[in-house]
Amino acid sequence: MGATAVTAAGDVKLDLGELQGLLTSAFPRSPAARYLLVELPDPARARAWLSTVIGRVTFADTVDEQIRGLRGADRPNLNVAFTAAGLTALGLTRDRMTDFSREFREGMVTPHRQRVLGDLPDTPGDPQRWRWGGPQNPAVHGVLLAFGSTDTELDGLCGEVLDPATGVRVVHAMTTLGLAGTREHFGFRDAIASPWVAGLHRPRAAPDRLPAGEMVLGHVDLTGRPEPYPSIGRDGSYLVIRQLAQDVAGFWSGLRAAVGDGQAVRWAAKMTGRWPDGTPLAREPVRPIADPTDDFGYRDDPDGIRCPLGAHIRRTNPRDGLGAKPADSVALVNRHRIFRRGRTFGTPAPPETWPAGIDPVLAEGGADRGADGGGVGGAADGGGERGVLFLGLGASLARQFEFVQQSWINNPKFGGLYDENDPITGSAHPRLTGSATGFAFTAPGPVLNDRVELPTKYVTCLGGGYFFLPGRRALQELSGRSG
Amino acid sequence: MRGLPGVHFLRLFVVEPEHDPGGRPRPARLILSLVFDGTATDTLTAWVGLAGDELVGILAHCTGGPPAPAQVVPFLLARSVRPDTYHVGTPGSTVSQIREERALAEAVREFVRCRFHDAGPGVDPAQVRREALAFIRSRPDLPQQRRPGPPIVDGVRQLADLAVTGAVVAAGVGLAGPGAALVRYLEATEPDVVVRQDDDAVARLEAVEDLDVQNQFTMVASVRDSEARRLLLRTTLFLSDGYSKFVANTGQLVGVETIHYARIHQFDGGRRFLFMSDFDGSWSRYLFDFLTTGSFAVVPNWANLLGCPKTEFLLRPGPGFSQRFLPFTRARQVRTDVWYSAYPGLTVTDIGRHAEIRRGLFTTDGPPADRWVRLL
Numbered sequence: 001m002g003a004t005a006v007t008a009a010g011d012v013k014l015d016l017g018e019l020q021g022l023l024t025s026a027f028p029r030s031p032a033a034r035y036l037l038v039e040l041p042d043p044a045r046a047r048a049w050l051s052t053v054i055g056r057v058t059f060a061d062t063v064d065e066q067i068r069g070l071r072g073a074d075r076p077n078l079n080v081a082f083t084a085a086g087l088t089a090l091g092l093t094r095d096r097m098t099d100f101s102r103e104f105r106e107g108m109v110t111p112h113r114q115r116v117l118g119d120l121p122d123t124p125g126d127p128q129r130w131r132w133g134g135p136q137n138p139a140v141h142g143v144l145l146a147f148g149s150t151d152t153e154l155d156g157l158c159g160e161v162l163d164p165a166t167g168v169r170v171v172h173a174m175t176t177l178g179l180a181g182t183r184e185h186f187g188f189r190d191a192i193a194s195p196w197v198a199g200l201h202r203p204r205a206a207p208d209r210l211p212a213g214e215m216v217l218g219h220v221d222l223t224g225r226p227e228p229y230p231s232i233g234r235d236g237s238y239l240v241i242r243q244l245a246q247d248v249a250g251f252w253s254g255l256r257a258a259v260g261d262g263q264a265v266r267w268a269a270k271m272t273g274r275w276p277d278g279t280p281l282a283r284e285p286v287r288p289i290a291d292p293t294d295d296f297g298y299r300d301d302p303d304g305i306r307c308p309l310g311a312h313i314r315r316t317n318p319r320d321g322l323g324a325k326p327a328d329s330v331a332l333v334n335r336h337r338i339f340r341r342g343r344t345f346g347t348p349a350p351p352e353t354w355p356a357g358i359d360p361v362l363a364e365g366g367a368d369r370g371a372d373g374g375g376v377g378g379a380a381d382g383g384g385e386r387g388v389l390f391l392g393l394g395a396s397l398a399r400q401f402e403f404v405q406q407s408w409i410n411n412p413k414f415g416g417l418y419d420e421n422d423p424i425t426g427s428a429h430p431r432l433t434g435s436a437t438g439f440a441f442t443a444p445g446p447v448l449n450d451r452v453e454l455p456t457k458y459v460t461c462l463g464g465g466y467f468f469l470p471g472r473r474a475l476q477e478l479s480g481r482s483g
Numbered sequence: 484m485r486g487l488p489g490v491h492f493l494r495l496f497v498v499e500p501e502h503d504p505g506g507r508p509r510p511a512r513l514i515l516s517l518v519f520d521g522t523a524t525d526t527l528t529a530w531v532g533l534a535g536d537e538l539v540g541i542l543a544h545c546t547g548g549p550p551a552p553a554q555v556v557p558f559l560l561a562r563s564v565r566p567d568t569y570h571v572g573t574p575g576s577t578v579s580q581i582r583e584e585r586a587l588a589e590a591v592r593e594f595v596r597c598r599f600h601d602a603g604p605g606v607d608p609a610q611v612r613r614e615a616l617a618f619i620r621s622r623p624d625l626p627q628q629r630r631p632g633p634p635i636v637d638g639v640r641q642l643a644d645l646a647v648t649g650a651v652v653a654a655g656v657g658l659a660g661p662g663a664a665l666v667r668y669l670e671a672t673e674p675d676v677v678v679r680q681d682d683d684a685v686a687r688l689e690a691v692e693d694l695d696v697q698n699q700f701t702m703v704a705s706v707r708d709s710e711a712r713r714l715l716l717r718t719t720l721f722l723s724d725g726y727s728k729f730v731a732n733t734g735q736l737v738g739v740e741t742i743h744y745a746r747i748h749q750f751d752g753g754r755r756f757l758f759m760s761d762f763d764g765s766w767s768r769y770l771f772d773f774l775t776t777g778s779f780a781v782v783p784n785w786a787n788l789l790g791c792p793k794t795e796f797l798l799r800p801g802p803g804f805s806q807r808f809l810p811f812t813r814a815r816q817v818r819t820d821v822w823y824s825a826y827p828g829l830t831v832t833d834i835g836r837h838a839e840i841r842r843g844l845f846t847t848d849g850p851p852a853d854r855w856v857r858l859l
Binding site (some may be wrong): 402413 | 523596611686693761767803804805806832
């Protein structure tokens with residue numbers, strides 16, 4: 001099996017050969033990525049197909065060798081995950097499904113879960129309007145996550161594993177486009193904070209050290225026991241995918257109209273909690289200093305004078321800033337962390353989008369990305385759609401992703417605020433925030449609280465789903481091959 | 484229902500009939516819970532005045548239900564019980580104060596936002612507050628003075644309570660050693676009953692959750708079936724009640740600041756346990772609070788319930804406690820058929836902040852001006 005075991009923090013021992021590579025890496029050396037949502041044929045053919053795919057899947061031991069060798073992959077990386085319907089389509093019996101978590105089995109779209117996630121009926125993010133994963137869309141059984149050097153390379157891989165003779169049908173395909181400087185489309189450096197997990201990462205001192213069971217099923221979590229899991233779940237993880245469209249032109253023009261061209265970047269930084277270059281406001285509230293650090297907290301800023309209480313990164317990861325006891329806050333927050341593996345899609349916004357004080361966003365690598373890759377930024381917009389393909393991994397959808405979404409991002413009372421939710425990814429919530437479409441954002445000024453009101457939200461969910469990313473043994477079992 | 488004066492929260496629900504662990508039948512029960520200002524007689528009389536015939540109709544399903552509105556109040560009073568443990572997150576706040584302070588705070592907030600929206604860093608917070616006060620003086624529909632203090636009699640009653648609790652705790656300290664040995668014996672010998680939640684039942688409960696920032700939770704569970712456990716539960720509830728009254732009496736229960744009202748009753752001769760809570764935020768956040776910051780107040784009581792995962796010395800959750808605690812609690816949750824809140828949309832934090840805005844506006848013992856303007 002070629003497993004590389006990493007031992008860290010005493011009793012933790014993970015067999016990297018059992019974990020799919022996405023658990024330890026976002027594949028940063030693979031600039032091209034494609035996510036293919038598939039529908040499976042009958043169980044016998046689906047299992048036959050899966051048994052041929054396993055050999056192409058990249059496991060974490062291979063990723064580890066790549067990292068140690070400071071080299072990219074010599075062939076595209078492939079990972080595969082399934083929805084609850086997909087596991088059933090593979091022939092997993094009902095009694096073996098019951099030990100998967102309820103939220104996974106029920107899926108992302110139920111009336112209550114829509115309230116939890118902010119996908120409310122009759123709002124722009126209503127699942128009835130989704131491109132995929134919604135009640136009006138074809139069933140999604142699985143997702144193939146392919147990462148490579150070029151789109152051409154991915155074409156080859158996809159052709160190889162999705163031969164029409166297999167009966168596996170692609171119901172929706174999504175291609176990513178990296179942006180220079182690991183920025184997201186609004187122009188801010190992204191993907192900075194990530195928890196440190198024993199057994200998955202090289203040892204380092206970090207306040208958010210987590211045991212592997214917070215991210216990988218079948219292993220001990222912060223309670224000293226594993227999260228409940230089905231036997232087939234061992235070494236797997238739950239995977240959330242959300243396709244989020246960003247109205248970049250609307251965001252910047254709305255902000256310029258509200259606060260003026262000269263103040264737009266400062267307010268966007270307050271909303272984000274970081275300056276465009278990644279410098280956290282908690283560290284440097286006055287100006288960016290090109291310090292995209294993850295090593296900071298909010299304990300010295302209880303009123304949000306440096307970093308507003310409702311800023312996106314403060315809501316999604318409150319660090320030591322919840323309540324009066326920093327250590328208790330960290331302990332609580334650590335129970336709600338996830339691994340993020342997001343990538344951007346769509347061409348960068350055109351030059352006229354950008355206010356003073358922020359560099360236009362450019363595509364990474366330039367011209368070799370094919371027709372939908374878009375090449376460099378600065379081209380005419382052409383009504384292009386852009387955004388982020390959010391991927392999140394964790395051992396509990398309810399305790400991690402859903403909790404953060406409900407109790408922090410979409411909570412109008414977060415941190416003692418009154419009637420606003422996350423200014424970047426919060427959902428319009430007519431009943432709780434008092435506005436059918438728009439939103440408000442409060443940031444403490446020198447004396448009084450400043451508040452900006454914007455007419456609409458600028459991030460809209462286009463589709464989403466809950467998946468299970470199986471370990472190697474589970475993939476073999478699902479394919480009908482014994483280990 | 485808004486016409487029902489002084490009622491903070493109201494709920495009405497049915498506990499289904501069942502058999503106790505010894506096989507004896509337990510009848511169905513209709514439970515009405517009111518959190519109110521003033522006296523029970525006045526509150527119930529007001530309610531009968533508003534909806535006497537409807538109450539007669541509801542109570543007709545009970546054994547010996549009142550035949551006419553005039554008998555409703557005596558019928559209910561004869562069956563009313565006080566909680567064994569009671570926690571108040573907004574101590575000293577009446578319904579009318581909470582409502583009028585919301586109106587006051589929103590008016591002040593709106594005024595300051597409009598009047599000072601382009602104020603520079605040189606603005607004087609004391610000036611902001613003076614102008615806000617002048618504005619409020621032009622609004623006779625809003626409160627014009629500080630909150631009236633609580634009646635003296637409340638303080639006297641609390642002192643008397645404290646004396647009684649203190650005396651009982653002092654008498655009980657000598658029993659701590661044998662008590663701990665008994666607890667360990669029970670924990671080691673009692674069967675470990677694993678309770679699973681029913682997905683469909685949970686979905687039905689969730690159908691009425693998260694419609695507002697406030698949520699409610701009602702739970703009915705059997706106490707572990709021994710005299711010793713019933714005694715233990717009585718003891719932990721007594722201590723919890725004292726803790727809520729005399730220690731955690733400023734709006735927080737061991738670091739949890741999202742509970743408006745929580746109360747626990749024993750019934751069926753101490754064989755059953757009823758928990759009711761009106762709180763802010765989601766069920767999952769509330770329960771996670773129970774497992775983290777709030778575990779000290781919750782675990783020693785829950786540990787006496789049949790199906791609750793085991794503890795060590797009542798206080799310390801045993802291995803795997805948290806993984807089983809949530810499904811157990813969900814499985815014992817009962818549907819609250821009627822739930823009413825007098826002030827939806829307000830959290831405990833909002834209510835406290837609004838009270839501070841009022842105090843700072845009308846008195847000099849409230850927050851200083853630079854802190855006061857931050858409350859807006």
